[in-house]
Amino acid sequence: MKHPVRPLLTAAVTRLREAGVDSPEQDARVLLSLVAGIEPARLPLLDAVDDAQADLFDSLVIQRAVRIPLQHLTGRAYFRHVELAVGPGVFVPRPETEVMTGWALEQLRPLVFQMQRPLVVELCTGSGAIAKALVDELPRLRVHAVEMSEDAARWAERNLAGTGVELHVGDMARAVPELDGTVDLVIANPPYIPLDAFESVTPEVRDHDPALALFSGDDGLDAIRVLTQVASRLLKPAGLLCFEHADAQGESAPAVVAAHGAFTAVRDHRDLSGRPRFTTAVRARLSARMPG
Template sequence: MSVSASPLSLSSVVTTLRAAGCVFAEDEAALLLATAGTPAELAAMVERRVAGLPLEHVLGWAEFCGLRVHVGPGVFVPRRRTEFLVQQAVGLTPIPSVVVDLCCGSGALGAALAAALEGVELHATDVEPAAVRYARRNVGGLGKVYEGDLFAPLPDSLRGRVDVLLANVPYVPTGDVELLPAEARIHEPRVALDGGGDGLDVMRRVAAEAPRWLAPGGSLLVETSERQAARAEEAVGSGGLIPRVMTSDELYATVVIGTRPVD
């Protein structure tokens, strides 16, 4: 049950959020009012938002590819631009298929792909215990979630069988992490943001090992920034995959796809 959204209560929340610097105060107020179960809960949610917590952490969920994905403090919030990666993956995923979601965070990518297609055998991994807890909640009966670094916790039986490998790896250069908005810098795990010196350290690790896990004709999909795209494409290609870069002007998204040659 949501709090009754009287004009006075809505106006009060909007005024409070706007004073705290929330650019989309009206939209945020409507979401808070719709989500809170009691006036006391609403007051607490507004207080947390004013204190700087990401709206999604306050609500307890984020919208992604039409799904309501559970998130919370210490968990990376899936970005709307990453929906472009999922859209690309949908077009590459055979039915039935084996899908792996590395650096899965909340499990949003794998869950969205499995929800969009039938016959997906989904496996997901993340090194952060908090992320794994939320991923297991979001993935539910759609697949299995493992705790560990990249490929390490995956069963060996998946080697050479993966049709689609989703890897939303951290790609912010270490020196730029402190320039991120406070919501990300303070409230999301650094391991989900910091990609090393040039931002591509984790991507290189994934690209180097991916050919041993992909099935012939299988594809790796990684998100990167426009300015990193050429180096990211080179990194994916150096692992033996055939790379190409896809972009979306609408979502301001860049995805590198690397396909294992068919033997």
């Protein structure tokens, strides 16, 4: 039996909208194209699906309606120009992080044009999204990616296979000491949600992204404090630090870096929606001042 596409989509969109899904039309189209085995752009050419495809589509819509992330259902996510395998146990990359990654590429590109091979360390790599995007757009980079979670690292290993990125599994606080004082750029999307903000986080994130990648102490800044200290030892003089933070941390996150004493030119940047999103700084030539 054939099932016309239009009523299937209409019913799915209604169900997803009633469930509070942010993008019901887009999600329904992605799921239907998945079961039909076509790219979403070709969906308008599809008139009907068979019984098995209709049943699978209904099952996927039900799962999305209970707020299982779309990327977990499709098994993939997109970040800048790269595709990533994702699923349970790893943080799903967000579009906001693409802006910070673009800033990093802009800083690194002149060095590559000078026939240098800049050294980059990505901390809290998760799926490997940032590292993979960096070497995709600037293949001459030397990139090391660090991830504490063994579950997430398995996804990163899969995504970074064949890219030349060197993956390290372990605590970022002790990451790659052999690179101390030699790194051109440290980049990270660390955990930054305060513990008391648990209930305000969307179900897709709160219930399915790993807590290790989300929450970071009472004020959300614990990982950023560690990140700042690690960057101070890894970076060469004039090396660059950039990291993402919550939109409510547009003042507090840069303040952590400024208070450390090892950095200059500390500034904050906004994402495409105009919200504070990431902090950048330059490693000073003076020795780091230990906090306290």
